[in-house]
Amino acid sequence: MRLAAAGLVIGALLMPASAGAQAQTAVRIEMSEFAFRPAAITLTAGRPVRLVLVNEGQIAHQFETAYLRALPVRIVGDTLHAEMPGLEFIRLNPGGTARLEFVPRRKGRFVFACTIEGHQEAGMRGVLDVR
Numbered sequence: 140m141r142l143a144a145a146g147l148v149i150g151a152l153l154m155p156a157s158a159g160a161q162a163q164t165a166v167r168i169e170m171s172e173f174a175f176r177p178a179a180i181t182l183t184a185g186r187p188v189r190l191v192l193v194n195e196g197q198i199a200h201q202f203e204t205a206y207l208r209a210l211p212v213r214i215v216g217d218t219l220h221a222e223m224p225g226l227e228f229i230r231l232n233p234g235g236t237a238r239l240e241f242v243p244r245r246k247g248r249f250v251f252a253c254t255i256e257g258h259q260e261a262g263m264r265g266v267l268d269v270r
């Protein structure tokens with residue numbers, strides 16, 4: 140399968156018990172100094188996605204992409220659960236985890252990055268490839 144070949148972790152453990160009729164794509168993204176792993180993520184338009192962001196670094200990191208600014212997103216973290224019409228960015232402290240759930244619609248390649256000053260320039264960026 141294409142996603143597995145790209146080195147993504149697609150965890151059966153991350154799938155909800157009641158995923159509904161349509162399978163959910165689960166992708167774990169690790170953040171550290173100064174990279175996202177994986178940095179290339181392939182999604183399928185119309186298929187619900189759960190991005191699990193984990194900050195494995197020693198300092199705070201952010202996840203930001205214009206792709207999510209006008210897309211309904213559900214955010215589930217250790218201490219929060221929010222649904223919003225769009226997401227500007229999410230910042231995680233070291234050790235922090237958050238899940239972003241959304242349904243990609245628009246196809247194309249979209250950059251994501253850590254927009255804390257200097258991090259993107261140091262290599263902390265990647266691409267969402269929605270097909």
Ligand SMILES: [Cu+2]
Nearest residue numbers: 200201253258
């Ligand atoms: Cu960063």
